[in-house]
Structures are given as structure tokens and as C-alpha cells.
Amino acid sequence: MKRLSVLDAERCVGCQCCMFACSRRANSPGLAESCIGVRSNGGMERGFVVVVCRVCENPPCVRACPTDALVRTEKSGIRLDEAKCIGCGSCAEACVVGAVYWDSEINKPMICIHCGFCVDFCPHGVLGLKERRGLSHAG
Amino acid sequence: MLDSDPLCNVLYVDLTRKRFRVEHRQDLFDSQMGGAGVATQLLAQECPQGCDPLGPENPIVLAVGPLTGLFPLASKTVAMFKSPHTGNLGESHCGGRSAVSIRMAGYGAIVITGRSELPIYLAVHGGEVHFRDASTLWGMSSSLTVGRIIREREPGSGLRTIMRIGKAGERMVTYSCVSVETYRHFGRLGLGAVFGSKNLKAIVVSGKRSLPVTSNRTYRRIYRDIHEAATTSPAMKKYHDLGTPQNVLPLNKLGALPTRNLREARFEAAGEISGEAYAERYLGRRLACSHCPVACIHIAALREPHETEPYFYKTSMISYDYEPIYAMGPMLGVGDPEGLLRLLDRAEVLGLDLMSTGPVLAWATEALEKGLVSDRETDGLNLQWGDWKTYLEATRRIVEQPNDFYAALARGVDYASSKYGGEDFALAFGGNEMPGYHTGPAAHVGCLMGARHSHLDNAGYSVDQKVLVERELSPEELANALIKEESWRQILSSLVICFFAREIYDRDTVLACLKSVGYDLDEEKLLETGLAIHREKFRFKKREGFSLDGLRIPGRILETKSPVSNLTEEYIRATLDHVGRVLA
Ligand code: SF4
Ligand code: SF4
Numbered sequence: 001m002k003r004l005s006v007l008d009a010e011r012c013v014g015c016q017c018c019m020f021a022c023s024r025r026a027n028s029p030g031l032a033e034s035c036i037g038v039r040s041n042g043g044m045e046r047g048f049v050v051v052v053c054r055v056c057e058n059p060p061c062v063r064a065c066p067t068d069a070l071v072r073t074e075k076s077g078i079r080l081d082e083a084k085c086i087g088c089g090s091c092a093e094a095c096v097v098g099a100v101y102w103d104s105e106i107n108k109p110m111i112c113i114h115c116g117f118c119v120d121f122c123p124h125g126v127l128g129l130k131e132r133r134g135l136s137h138a139g
Numbered sequence: 140m141l142d143s144d145p146l147c148n149v150l151y152v153d154l155t156r157k158r159f160r161v162e163h164r165q166d167l168f169d170s171q172m173g174g175a176g177v178a179t180q181l182l183a184q185e186c187p188q189g190c191d192p193l194g195p196e197n198p199i200v201l202a203v204g205p206l207t208g209l210f211p212l213a214s215k216t217v218a219m220f221k222s223p224h225t226g227n228l229g230e231s232h233c234g235g236r237s238a239v240s241i242r243m244a245g246y247g248a249i250v251i252t253g254r255s256e257l258p259i260y261l262a263v264h265g266g267e268v269h270f271r272d273a274s275t276l277w278g279m280s281s282s283l284t285v286g287r288i289i290r291e292r293e294p295g296s297g298l299r300t301i302m303r304i305g306k307a308g309e310r311m312v313t314y315s316c317v318s319v320e321t322y323r324h325f326g327r328l329g330l331g332a333v334f335g336s337k338n339l340k341a342i343v344v345s346g347k348r349s350l351p352v353t354s355n356r357t358y359r360r361i362y363r364d365i366h367e368a369a370t371t372s373p374a375m376k377k378y379h380d381l382g383t384p385q386n387v388l389p390l391n392k393l394g395a396l397p398t399r400n401l402r403e404a405r406f407e408a409a410g411e412i413s414g415e416a417y418a419e420r421y422l423g424r425r426l427a428c429s430h431c432p433v434a435c436i437h438i439a440a441l442r443e444p445h446e447t448e449p450y451f452y453k454t455s456m457i458s459y460d461y462e463p464i465y466a467m468g469p470m471l472g473v474g475d476p477e478g479l480l481r482l483l484d485r486a487e488v489l490g491l492d493l494m495s496t497g498p499v500l501a502w503a504t505e506a507l508e509k510g511l512v513s514d515r516e517t518d519g520l521n522l523q524w525g526d527w528k529t530y531l532e533a534t535r536r537i538v539e540q541p542n543d544f545y546a547a548l549a550r551g552v553d554y555a556s557s558k559y560g561g562e563d564f565a566l567a568f569g570g571n572e573m574p575g576y577h578t579g580p581a582a583h584v585g586c587l588m589g590a591r592h593s594h595l596d597n598a599g600y601s602v603d604q605k606v607l608v609e610r611e612l613s614p615e616e617l618a619n620a621l622i623k624e625e626s627w628r629q630i631l632s633s634l635v636i637c638f639f640a641r642e643i644y645d646r647d648t649v650l651a652c653l654k655s656v657g658y659d660l661d662e663e664k665l666l667e668t669g670l671a672i673h674r675e676k677f678r679f680k681k682r683e684g685f686s687l688d689g690l691r692i693p694g695r696i697l698e699t700k701s702p703v704s705n706l707t708e709e710y711i712r713a714t715l716d717h718v719g720r721v722l723a
Contacts, residue, residue, distance in 0.1 A: 013434035014427055014429075015427035015428070015429065015430065015431050015434060016239075016297075016429050016430060017211065017430065017431075017432050020208075023349065024358075024359060024362065027355045029208075029209050029350050029351075029352050029355070030208050030243065030347075031239075031243055031298065031347045031349075032347055032348050038297055039296045040296075042290070043286075043287065043321065044322065044426050045322075045423075045424060045438055045456035047424065121432075123369075123370045123432040123433075124434070
């Protein structure tokens, strides 16, 4: 599958245009539904961390879900079956990079679907869609 | 505006009673849109006539606009307050994450009044408001440390703004600033001192939400066009590549770069401290305000050896922009790029507005040279053009105020020169120190009629460069040109659109954006609103005792040749007369 990848976080200027793009994609102008997060690395002078789902080979979030509401797909990463989800937050807790975002209006997780919409709105070449094969610990 | 838009929420905070409430002011946001328009009204309502700018009743108003959080570059927060520096309208704009955070927290404006007994900082996380003890943060030598501590204690990383003051604000230097995200500022006119007077060390605001639009399809289309324009325009590319210091060399070539207290208008070392020189030798990182694809913020990495210990280095990250470079560089004859960076860093740490600090020190240097003051007043400091080490110490003393002379410097060049003489070379307009544009009469008239706080107040500097160098304008024509452009800029600043993006946000784009958020206006109505906002500000200024007639015009600006030859007092006064008539 093609996966959204952080190509070079050093080039990130912290504009958060990607976050606004992701929320717009979900027809939710603003930031509420963004599945990507950008924050400073402990002060802006140290640069930024871009946090987005990596589609792990054996995803902890999927394993943590008590109702099997999350599945790993080859096409669009980790998908949620909303009807099964009870909003317990176990998935968000299990993700060590913090890439499971939370929709507090419906109390359910939001995870990147690797659609690439945000890539067009990153003006500084930080993000890209990259073919992803093989090992989970690579790239 | 759209009924479901949280923009109409105004958060009122009373620091004395530690109480807060939210009011829905849809009427206000419908008629004034946001930013400067709304803040002017809130200030006029909340600020008692004739109040002491450093008293508890002086309000701090922070306002954002309907496009914030929805469109790129609508990224400024407008602050309004009564200025302790001029005793009149105080307006200051700042980016960083401030505007988006306030909007995402669910507010269109925040109004802060009163005075806390104890030093506190305010934490606003969405609908929650906390008054937190800041006793430990008060008196800390570096505002950078204050930022770090609050960053570690408060939630909302990546979705928040942290506005804070340094020692200069605590000690109520009348031109102390409020620093935001370390490298952006509510500069000019002393918002820092107003914070200080309220025992308010900092404000954190965070939030995350969605905002309504009339049609998602149309919204996405307009968005894409603006994003496209912002990322492909050559002007924007220049802001990204070199930042505002791109102006150093062109202004120097033109003979419009105020040097050594404007005794000259060209600086021999301009090449050493230009945008190009800094980008090549020191640029360490670029940053953007939230929702700005341009990223004009430039941060230099300065690596310095330790004074006594060998092989020990300290690396400081220091932001640089055109105006600070002008004020602490050419204006003080400082051409050493590293010395200049250290001056910028010192002011950052203390929380001083650089654009005022520079002209203040320039006046002091000349006053010492001319014998108006001696080393008794300067407390042994021998201020000399280019000697950045001494200026570094003088900057510290402005904040510490060890004697009457430094206490006078801490109140600005108007006040200092009224006490010690040298008004002719005290470079301030209406009490506010001059920005770095000696382009001609239009720039100076612009500052004198001062609808805001900087050269961006009006098109003055560009009228000089585009029109007046070619042909003469009558005072009436000049006044009309300035006011016309200013009306439009009131609109931009009510929508809190960054002025650097003013070419992208042309009339049609602005109208289309407004339509998508429920404002059905046409160009004529828009310009009418702009002029009305300008008039409202003028009304407030007059209420607080401002008069265009009584303005002091520093002799120095008439003596030093500018690129426009017709720079006379009569011309400036005649233009101001006309401005007064249009605005009344
Ligand atoms: S790839 Fe799609 S879902 Fe993932 S962060 Fe970007 S816009 Fe959001
Ligand atoms: S759009 Fe690109 S540069 Fe801006 S915050 Fe996102 S990753 Fe960083």
C-alpha cells in the first residue's frame, strides 16, 4: 500500500497546514478531525514532530481493542468499525507515538486513512505518499 | 456571520475577583467582523475615559476574525489597550499560534480587566479558565525560561499559544512587549507593561474544534486557490527565503535606512547585516505562524565560545527581522552581525520592544556626544556608535532603572528628551519611536496619523517609493491616498489577515471568503466599514486627548535627505490637516 510518510521532518516549519487539510478532508473545517499532529520538539527552535499513523505490521491499537472494532487493511491503513467501537480509548493508549487521535464529539478514535490529501497542502515537502513493503521497523 | 459560529463568544476575565463569563456578541461581529473592528468597540466600551493605562481598569482586548482557523494567513491576533507609552490608543498585532488557538478555544475575543493581588498566569483551555499562581515565575531573568516552564506544565501541546512578559513588562517599561511562542511579539506601545501592571505574567490558550461554513465544496475551492497563490507568488517566496530583512539592502541603496540616529540614511556595513548575509551565515531554522504556508520567521543559530572555559560553547537561537535589525543595527551604528544578534537576544530575554529600544539608545548616544548628559547620568557607560557591548549593558539598565536617567529612558525618547533636551533628534512620532523607513514624507505622515503602530499602519512608505519619487502630490491628494489604503487595511486587520498576504487577499478573494462564512457584502460596503473603523479609532484617540495639531515633528527627519525631495514641515502639516478633516 501507499502510506503517508514523513519524508523530512527537519524541513517542517510548523505551519500546521497539513492538520487543517486533514480536517477539511473530513468535511470538518478547523482542526477537530485532523488525524495528523504537528507540535514543537520542546520549543520551536528545536524544530517539530509530525505525528501520524505508521500502519504497523502488527498494530498495538488493533490488539488493544476489546471489541475488535479496528482492523488493519492493505488499502487504507487501520479502519474503524464505528458500530463496534465503545469509545474506551484503549487504542489511543496503546499507540506509543500518539497517532490515534480522538473525536470528542462522537467519542471515537480517528486514524489516518493514508489518502494523501494533506500532501498537497504541505508547502515544504515534508510529507509524501510512499509505497510501503516489508518490515514494520523500516522508515 | 453564521449563527452556529463560536466567533461571537467574548470571554471576559476579571483578574481582581478571579471571575470570568462569556457573552454572545453576535451584533458586534456581524457589523465589525472581528480583529481591529471588534477590538476598537470593545476597548471603547471597557476603557473608562481618561483612565490610567497602568491602572486595573485599563482593559486588554484580544480579538481574532471570522476567517481565522478557516483560511490560510488569517493568522493574527489584534490586541487593544490604552498604551502606557503614548497615553492613548494602543494597538498591536501578533501571529504565532495566538489567533488560531483563541479561535479553536471557541472565542472571537478575550477581554481582561482588573489586577491580581498575586502574580498569576491565565490558562484558558476551551471552556475552562484557570487562574494559576505565577509567584515563582515573577522576577525570572529570562522570558525564555518562563515559556519553557509553562510549556511543560500546561496541556495542549501543538494546539496552544503561550503569551508572556519578561522583566521589562514586570518593571513596566512603557515599551515592553508580550512574547508569543518565543519568537513573535505583541510589540510597540507597551502591552507588556499593561500585563505587568495587572500582575499577569502569561496567558495560555488552547483548543480544538470544527467551524461552520455555508458550503464545504465552495469553501474547499476558495481555500485551494488561496493556498495555491500563497505558495507560488514570488513575493511570498522572498518572505520565505530571506524574510523581512530582504529590505535592508534595497532601503540602504535608496538612501532610506535610518543610520546613527538618522544623521545619515545609508549604512556602510549594510552588507554585513542584510537578509542575504544572515541567511548565508547564520540561518538555523525557519518557522511559520499557525495556518501560514509562507514561513517568514527566520531564526539565526549563534555559536559562541564560553568566556573562560575552553572547548565549551553555547548555541543560541535568535529570531531576526527587518525592524529589529534596523533599530539595533544601523540606528546604533552596529555593523557586527554577531554583536547585533546578541542585542536582539538580550531584548528578547528581557521582553523589550526593539523598535523603541533602538531609537531610545540612539538618542542617548547623541545626547551624550553633545554633552546634554554626562557619564554621571549614564552611570559610567560610554555609549558610542557601533559599540554593541556597551549597548548590551545599557539595554539591561533600561529594565533595571538604576537611576533617573535610565528610568527616563524606560519611558521612551519623547519623555527622555523632554527632561534632558535634544527634542530635535528624539525620533518619535506621537510618542512612539520611528520605524526603519526614511522613505519620504508619506511614511512619516503615516506614523503621525498613526492608526496602529508601525510602518504598516498605512501605505506611506510605498507611496513614497512608488509615487512621490516620480511626481508630487498635493497635501490633499496624499492624505486621500493614505486614508483610502488605510480603510482597506482596517478591513484586513479586522479579518486579521497578515499584511504580507495583502496582494493575495484582493477585494474579490476577501468577498468570496466572507461569503463562505455568512457575510454577504459588496466592495462598497466593505470599504465603508473600513473607513468607519478608522474613524472609530480616531474618535477614541480624540476622546483620550489626541490632536493632530499638537504633534511634534522631529527636526532631524527634515534635515536628513530622503529619496523624496519635498520633505518639509509645511507639507507634512498641511497633509495632516487634511487627514484630520476626513477622519472627523
Ligand atoms: S493522509 Fe489523509 S487521513 Fe492521513 S493525515 Fe493526510 S489527509 Fe489525514
Ligand atoms: S504542512 Fe508540512 S511544513 Fe506545515 S506543519 Fe505540516 S508537515 Fe510541517
